[in-house]
Amino acid sequence: MPRPDELEAVRRLRHQVLDADHANPTELKLSEIDKHPDVIHMAAFAGRDVICTVRLQPLTKGSSNYLVRKMATRPDYQGQGIGVQVLAAAEQEAIRRGVMGFSLDSRVKATTFYAKSGYKETGEQVIRDGDLNITMTKQVNK
Ligand SMILES: CC(C)(COP(=O)(O)OP(=O)(O)OC[C@H]1O[C@@H](n2cnc3c(N)ncnc32)[C@H](O)[C@@H]1OP(=O)(O)O)[C@@H](O)C(=O)NCCC(=O)NCCS
DSSP states (O other), X not given: XXXXXXXXXXHHHHHHHHTTTOSSOSOSSOOTGGGOTTOEEEEEEETTEEEEEEEEEESSTTOSEEXXXXXXXXXXXXXXXXXXXXXXXXXXXXXXXXXXXXXXXXXXGGHHHHHHTXXXXXXXXXXXXXXXXXXXXXXXXX
């Protein structure tokens, strides 16, 4: 997990990857959610550089369902299995804290990636930051 002083590097990676094709960048600064104690950040590093990141947050206050957001791998590290590992590590930490299920809104191009990690499409679609997103969920097997 990134330390609090590493979150700025996490934000910079998100800005590089997630804002790349967006007219309105959303990752110009860390949000209050980023600093909330219930929120789980996970990251992979190459040296001191953050090369992959994801954020998990309660769906609603106190919920045992968590929302997966801000998943991003630096372009030169994509397709090497790092994203799958970082997401799995974040889920494990959430499960350790008692989380029972995960949901997310996936950009259309990323649904294959999440399916590989066990997420299933619910049939719902939403527009998020101007993109069509496909809602996907995953339940924890006990
Ligand atoms: C989606 C993303 C986070 C995946 O990270 P990654 O580290 O490249 O993923 P992995 O290497 O662990 O990929 C595992 C599998 O996911 C699939 N996958 C990964 N990226 C994909 C992409 N862009 N399009 C389609 N499938 C993809 C592949 O099938 C891959 O399986 P394979 O190794 O058998 O080919 C990364 O491509 C990314 O940052 N994309 C841009 C930002 C984005 O779309 N984020 C998600 C927002 S909802």
